[in-house]
Amino acid sequence: MRGKTLLIVCGGIEATHGIARAKEMGLHVVVSDMNPEAPGFALADDRLIASTYDVEATRAAALDYDRKIRRIHGVICIGADVPLTVASVAEALGLPGIPVSSARLATDKLAMKQRFSALGVPVPWYAALHSADDLERHLKERGPDLVVKPVDSRGGRGVQRLNTGIDPCLAFARAQCQSPTRRVMVEAFLDGPQVSTESMMLDGVAYTPGFSDRNYEYLDRFAPFFIENGGDLPSHLPEWTQHAVCETVEAAGRALGIENGNIKGDIVVHRGQPYVIELAARLSGGYFSTREIPLNTGVDFVGCVIRMAMGERVTPQDLTPRYRKPVIQRYVFPEPGRIIRIAGIEEAERLPGIEEIVVSLNPGDIVPPPTSSAARAAMILATGDTRDQALAAANAAVARIKVETATP
Numbered sequence: 165m166r167g168k169t170l171l172i173v174c175g176g177i178e179a180t181h182g183i184a185r186a187k188e189m190g191l192h193v194v195v196s197d198m199n200p201e202a203p204g205f206a207l208a209d210d211r212l213i214a215s216t217y218d219v220e221a222t223r224a225a226a227l228d229y230d231r232k233i234r235r236i237h238g239v240i241c242i243g244a245d246v247p248l249t250v251a252s253v254a255e256a257l258g259l260p261g262i263p264v265s266s267a268r269l270a271t272d273k274l275a276m277k278q279r280f281s282a283l284g285v286p287v288p289w290y291a292a293l294h295s296a297d298d299l300e301r302h303l304k305e306r307g308p309d310l311v312v313k314p315v316d317s318r319g320g321r322g323v324q325r326l327n328t329g330i331d332p333c334l335a336f337a338r339a340q341c342q343s344p345t346r347r348v349m350v351e352a353f354l355d356g357p358q359v360s361t362e363s364m365m366l367d368g369v370a371y372t373p374g375f376s377d378r379n380y381e382y383l384d385r386f387a388p389f390f391i392e393n394g395g396d397l398p399s400h401l402p403e404w405t406q407h408a409v410c411e412t413v414e415a416a417g418r419a420l421g422i423e424n425g426n427i428k429g430d431i432v433v434h435r436g437q438p439y440v441i442e443l444a445a446r447l448s449g450g451y452f453s454t455r456e457i458p459l460n461t462g463v464d465f466v467g468c469v470i471r472m473a474m475g476e477r478v479t480p481q482d483l484t485p486r487y488r489k490p491v492i493q494r495y496v497f498p499e500p501g502r503i504i505r506i507a508g509i510e511e512a513e514r515l516p517g518i519e520e521i522v523v524s525l526n527p528g529d530i531v532p533p534p535t536s537s538a539a540r541a542a543m544i545l546a547t548g549d550t551r552d553q554a555l556a557a558a559n560a561a562v563a564r565i566k567v568e569t570a571t572p
């Protein structure tokens with residue numbers, strides 16, 4: 165595999181670990197991104213300027229590179245929700261990848277849920293919304309415990325819980341603004357523990373080394389929005405529940421037509437039963453695939469995804485956790501406004517148990533109001549011999565980091 169060429173779609177900050185991993189594997193790495201300043205470009209051997217979301221532009225740039233400069237042998241995305249771009253490039257160049265039809269389903273929450281319900285994969289009750297009046301009607305029929313969301317956005321943008329007294333017209337309009345196709349849907353809110361899973365399908369069987377309890381301690385603080393404050397690994401759920409989640413994820417992967425490929429699940433365990441909120445056909449963002457899984461299990465998940473993309477064999481053993489080391493991830497949420505100063509990072513990094521701190525905003529940047537994951541300024545990863553040790557380290561780091569903002 166050494167010396168072969170891998171195209172990584174996205175050069176954002178969350179892609180940098182994966183780009184570095186591909187380089188370590190001896191690959192010639194081409195990165196595509198719209199932003200000429202993308203941090204991943206600094207690690208890449210070659211650069212293509214094309215928006216990650218622009219399927220046509222990325223495909224054209226990849227074909228041109230493949231024809232004129234160097235043969236491309238594999239394509240993946242990291243840190244960007246663009247499976248359609250990846251599947252289209254793979255199809256155009258005859259490379260390994262998931263079907264374009266699977267990628268399409270994975271980026272349309274409505275089509276995905278229709279497919280899941282048709283094939284018996286458990287999902288919350290859902291419906292398409294054409295207007296705020298539609299939403300009023302559902303509220304009358306089903307009561308207020310509903311979630312409104314754009315059909316095709318990400319990062320929690322426009323996802324709102326309605327039992328918070330929010331005006332349905334406003335909720336509908338906010339969700340619609342976040343949808344590139346201006347489509348909105350509603351779902352029943354299912355309470356219960358939420359988990360993130362990261363699996364690889366090998367000939368229709370899911371192997372799931374990534375299993376994290378999502379931390380929603382700020383559900384009330386950020387209501388009506390859902391903003392995750394990191395996660396805990398290994399999971400606290402009983403073994404049999406974890407098993408049921410993994411089986412549901414496998415059924416969901418198959419339902420989308422993904423026999424070989426990696427999938428990221430957002431699952432809620434409601435009254436003991438797993439339901440799929442979403443299944444993404446790509447590597448997770450937020451450092452789950454690149455950092456948390458390797459720290460927690462010793463599994464080189466990104467390496468496995470790269471190998472599969474290059475047409476190499478990945479085995480169940482490659483995906484089997486070697487250990488379960490406690491890992492805690494937490495975020496820093498500053499007051500909204502323009503950042504004046506960030507202090508305490510180095511001190512926090514020196515604390516025992518701190519594996520990594522990634523600062524995503526800089527002085528001069530604007531911290532938006534907490535309506536999506538964009539409101540986070542820094543990410544902390546901590547480990548320890550026990551969960552309590554790792555948690556104490558993460559909390560100590562959060563307390564040390566001071567992000568001073570001023571209202572513009």
Ligand SMILES: Nc1ncnc2c1ncn2[C@@H]1O[C@H](COP(=O)(O)OP(=O)(O)OP(=O)(O)O)[C@@H](O)[C@H]1O
Pocket residue numbers: 288311313317318319320321323351352353354355358390430432441442
């Ligand atoms: N029906 C539901 N029941 C319970 N919680 C839900 C439901 N729908 C969404 N949520 C919560 O809101 C979060 C964001 O929703 P969703 O995954 O649909 O949006 P997203 O924009 O894809 O966000 P992300 O990129 O964080 O996955 C979910 O991870 C979950 O915590």
Ligand SMILES: [Mg+2]
Pocket residue numbers: 430442
């Ligand atoms: Mg999601």
